[in-house]
Amino acid sequence: MKIGIVGATGEVGRMMIKVLEEYKIPIDTLKLFASKKSTKRTLTFKGKEVQVEELTEDSVKEKYDFLLFSVAAQISKIFAPIAAKSGNVVIDNSSAFRMDKDIPLVVPQINGNLVKNYKGIIANPNCSTIQMVLSLYKVHEKFGIEEIFISTYQAVSGAGHKAVIELQNQLDGNNETKVFPKQIAHNVIPLIGDLKNDNFSEEEYKIINETKKILNDVTIKIYPTAVRVPVFYGHSEAIVVKTSRPFIDISKIKKAMEESQDVIVTEDILTPIDAAGTDFVFVSRLRKIDNNRFSFWNVADNIRVGAATNAVKILMYMVGLS
Numbered sequence: 047m048k049i050g051i052v053g054a055t056g057e058v059g060r061m062m063i064k065v066l067e068e069y070k071i072p073i074d075t076l077k078l079f080a081s082k083k084s085t086k087r088t089l090t091f092k093g094k095e096v097q098v099e100e101l102t103e104d105s106v107k108e109k110y111d112f113l114l115f116s117v118a119a120q121i122s123k124i125f126a127p128i129a130a131k132s133g134n135v136v137i138d139n140s141s142a143f144r145m146d147k148d149i150p151l152v153v154p155q156i157n158g159n160l161v162k163n164y165k166g167i168i169a170n171p172n173c174s175t176i177q178m179v180l181s182l183y184k185v186h187e188k189f190g191i192e193e194i195f196i197s198t199y200q201a202v203s204g205a206g207h208k209a210v211i212e213l214q215n216q217l218d219g220n221n222e223t224k225v226f227p228k229q230i231a232h233n234v235i236p237l238i239g240d241l242k243n244d245n246f247s248e249e250e251y252k253i254i255n256e257t258k259k260i261l262n263d264v265t266i267k268i269y270p271t272a273v274r275v276p277v278f279y280g281h282s283e284a285i286v287v288k289t290s291r292p293f294i295d296i297s298k299i300k301k302a303m304e305e306s307q308d309v310i311v312t313e314d315i316l317t318p319i320d321a322a323g324t325d326f327v328f329v330s331r332l333r334k335i336d337n338n339r340f341s342f343w344n345v346a347d348n349i350r351v352g353a354a355t356n357a358v359k360i361l362m363y364m365v366g367l368s
């Protein structure tokens with residue numbers, strides 16, 4: 047296969063290269079694209095150095111089996127349609143197309159069927175949405191979900207490589223704050239993205255709207271609070287769920303969650319450090335509130351589960367490798 051990665055030098059772009067290699071995807075040609083300032087770099091794939099090229103319209107007019115995008119939404123809005131018009135399948139990690147009614151928003155284990163024999167742009171969901179729906183889609187199938195209350199504790203890598211550097215610098219005593227609205231080291235910030243008129247944030251609306259689209263159920267009521275925490279890799283989520291039908295015994299919720307091969311339910315107390323570098327969603331602190339309500343802690347590597355691995359799994363699903 048011929049694969050192109052747009053945004054190859056970013057946190058997610060570099061992880062896409064790593065995951066393609068780890069999953070032994072049969073690639074004959076890998077092309078890497080980034081902004082002009084990054085074109086002096088080479089990145090390693092299967093032991094070989096691959097030159098990063100400047101992203102131009104001609105770059106994406108070439109024929110690929112897949113183009114994986116992980117760039118700002120405004121860049122995706124320009125280049126992804128050009129790529130798709132040339133007959134390419136684009137898996138886009140930005141928020142640009144996620145809520146477009148004609149574009150599938152895909153977690154392949156849940157709704158991969160939407161992209162069977164598909165051509166065009168496919169939207170990769172937001173990281174904090176992916177890890178939540180992976181832990182809940184089987185519960186929704188069996189018991190129905192009426193309400194979700196979720197508080198997220200999101201790693202700085204979700205905001206990109208500059209955010210990782212900013213946290214490290216602040217931990218080293220340099221309090222320069224550019225990426226986040228306030229100092230993040232030794233702190234938490236209850237805001238991710240811009241605030242909308244009703245005081246909900248962009249990130250919180252992503253969780254609300256994307257969950258309904260992926261689970262194909264607009265009746266689910268979702269009440270999120272998205273928080274940035276001084277962690278490098280791994281988003282955590284404290285979630286309370288109300289089901290439509292009583293589950294009675296919490297072991298039935300555990301059993302439903304574990305039907306997903308990507309979810310591990312454990313009695314251990316798992317943290318972002320435990321989850322970082324893996325492709326699992328780890329559920330712990332699972333507990334019953336009443337016959338229709340339960341609560342749990344959910345942690346996953348936001349760059350892998352929440353972005354790069356989900357994109358590669360969409361590709362694998364489409365070519366019959368999963």
Ligand code: 2RA
Pocket residue numbers: 172173174200201203204205206238249
């Ligand atoms: C974040 N979910 O964590 C957003 C985008 N990756 O910053």
